[in-house]
Amino acid sequence: MKKLLLAGILLFSVMLFAGSPHPVYLIVTNGDVVEPLTFTADIVETVGDVTDQTATGSDWNASIPGGITVQCGSFASQWNAGETLHVVAIDGEGKTGFYDLVLTTDGYQYVPGAITLEGGAPSGVFFSAFTAEFDGEFVTVNLTVASESNMSHYNLIRSDVLISTQDAANITSEHVYTFTDVEVEVGTYEYWVEAVHSDGEITETVVLSIEITENPVPETTLWSFDCVNNNATANPTIMFNIGNEADANITIYNVKGEVVKTADLSGNYEVTDLSSGVYLFKLSSEMMTGKNLGKFVIVK
Structure with missing residues (x-):
């Protein structure tokens, strides 16, 4: 050989x-x-x-x-x-x-000395896409990596504030990490992701700027909802009323912005199979406009 x-x-x-x-x-x-x-x-x-x-x-x-x-x-x-x-x-x-x-633009570029190859698993990540989008309620950030090896985790940063963390998948094929920032207010924010290597080294993405604007509030309210905790079961019931008998769906997030439940709705909804903690939920329907958000706490 x-x-x-x-x-x-x-x-x-x-x-x-x-x-x-x-x-x-x-x-x-x-x-x-x-x-x-x-x-x-x-x-x-x-x-x-x-x-x-x-x-x-x-x-x-x-x-x-x-x-x-x-x-x-x-x-x-x-x-x-x-x-x-x-x-x-x-x-x-x-x-x-x-x-x-x-790098410079003065001609050929040289690596001085030698690149030393050492034992152990390689550590590295290559980004192929990075996007951030505000849908009127939440900001969704997608980081696509072409390949990664021996990485620890990825941190979503919003204007120097750590929003959420995801463990690295460490697979050689293309992979997408999706982050959701559910606690945004009107203003302009900068988002980037820190890719943390197993040895603590950090590789950062470029910085993306997002403007958060308020959706207009309709003059006539066609929907309403409330959240009631059932103390006996520690499972909250989300009660809602939507005009014209329109169907709706619910998405529940943990405090990290990760989706933990989704469901199509045609009546009140009882939340089950969730551990103790603080959760946010969003109701969506063709008859709904504005920020249809709520929060509930489960204590078991």
Whole structure:
């Protein structure tokens, strides 16, 4: 089995004219790293522009003496000065190494020294999409990761306030993390997600700005609801009245903004199978407008 050492020489072309891609070249020399080598690179500030390559020999032009040259892939557009290139390398035995390089636009970019590959599971995450949307009542944030490994958890941050946390799935295929911020008021907020590695290192998404506006209140109320706790069973009953016999549905959230129950309704609804805690609920119907929200507490 051939052994190679990642020498730490990483070359990048810059755009000479509009429309050029930006190939990533890696030079690998003989050493103690087991093939195949897998390289993944992305610009941290450019969501979704990820390039990767698995190599067992030269695949670009001629090899340098005693090594191989690999074209890892190409970025779709040129980076900006000050942005960060994140490179992860994994060998055939699972040893991994990474390097974060602050980029310039002065020509070829070099990783100084060597990227050291060490034993243990690799830690890394690559974002492919990040969105935030206000539906008139809640803010829903979706983070799509192209791949992740040895991650701990993800934190949703709203204007420096921790809103909720989700454990990492640590799967190699694309995965979507959905967060719901249920306690928003009128104003403008910034949202981002912290991806926390197993060693405590943090990789952040870009920051998205969301404007929260108040829905208009109708002159005529066509619906009403109330929430009554049944002390004997600790199961609250949500009673509602909707005009024109319209159907409705209910969504119940815990304090983290996670959906714990949904149901279609045509009458009063008794909440069951929930543990002690504070919950929020939202009623939805074609006959409803405004913020149809409520809160209840279960004590067992």
